[in-house]
Amino acid sequence: MVDEYPEKRTITPSWEHLNAWSDEFMSEDMEELRRALDGIVFCLNVDDKATMKDLEPTIGVLEKIYELLGGAEWAGFFAIVGVSRSEDNENHAIVEDAATIRGFEYINLEEEGQNEFRDKLGKDRLVELFDTHDWSDIETSEDDGFAARKRKMAESMCQRLLDDDEKDMSSENGVNDVNVEEFENVIEKLKQARIKAESMEGAERNEYAQQVMEDVLLYL
Structure with a gap:
């Protein structure tokens, strides 16, 4: 499932729009969809000044969604992906701190290679996240x-x-x-x-x- 907010892309997205989207996502009508989810990847543009200004309330909405799904007991993954024109943008570190302290994984999409722990970075880490997750609707053979x-x-x-x-x-x-x-x-x-x-x-x-x-x- 791929979704975005607000529905009209002529409007600059804000945390209020995300909050309105979350109200719909957390409604009773969406219960079946929530049960089917195995993970959430939330993307944001760290170059955007409005995004950085509203970072805390935005993360607050994501926390609300995460807790509804079960928090730390949820079997799914929750990753925040930051995109920008440069991997050296200092805002990446700001968003990473805000995400990590709340238990979310942060992926800087502009990074490449591996870190000092030989963990994959950037697009490779995002692919690895999908590849290594134990998807609930996929049965794998022991002889794969x-x-x-x-x-x-x-x-x-x-x-x-x-x-x-x-x-x-x-x-x-x-x-x-x-x-x-x-x-x-x-x-x-x-x-x-x-x-x-x-x-x-x-x-x-x-x-x-x-x-x-x-x-x-x-x-x-």
Whole structure:
């Protein structure tokens, strides 16, 4: 579902328009739609002065919607996506602070690559959010490509750990095949992930832990 407010695009959107939209969204007539939702992506233009001026009441409306859906107990995701002409716009940091403190994920759509925790940024993170979410209306097979790939990697790793043949565990120069530097990188990633997870709660923390686990497994 894609929607916008107000209905007439000749009118500059404001938090009052969003509030009117939310009243309709939270009405009894929309109960079936709310039950079907698995996530919400709210987009805003951080270059717009009116948007930044009304940031707090706008976030307040989003909080109201989030709480109606179940808050931290809701199985869906709630992300705020900021768009602008430049990723260096200082308003991104302002909106991110306002979003994060309320439990919303903030995605700067202009960013690229990964951060220091190897988390994806920008469009890649948005795609990842959709790809990794456990969609309620989609049944996946245990034998899908990703699961099979994980099993194959796990079997290989277990075999290397269980094999006590020195020839298999050592290289021709007598150096262990396990790349110590890569292993240390994994340990450091887990340490950083734990620090980041301490600031999260409930479903958000569980989702982040799942993401880290899959990243580490693929990295290994």
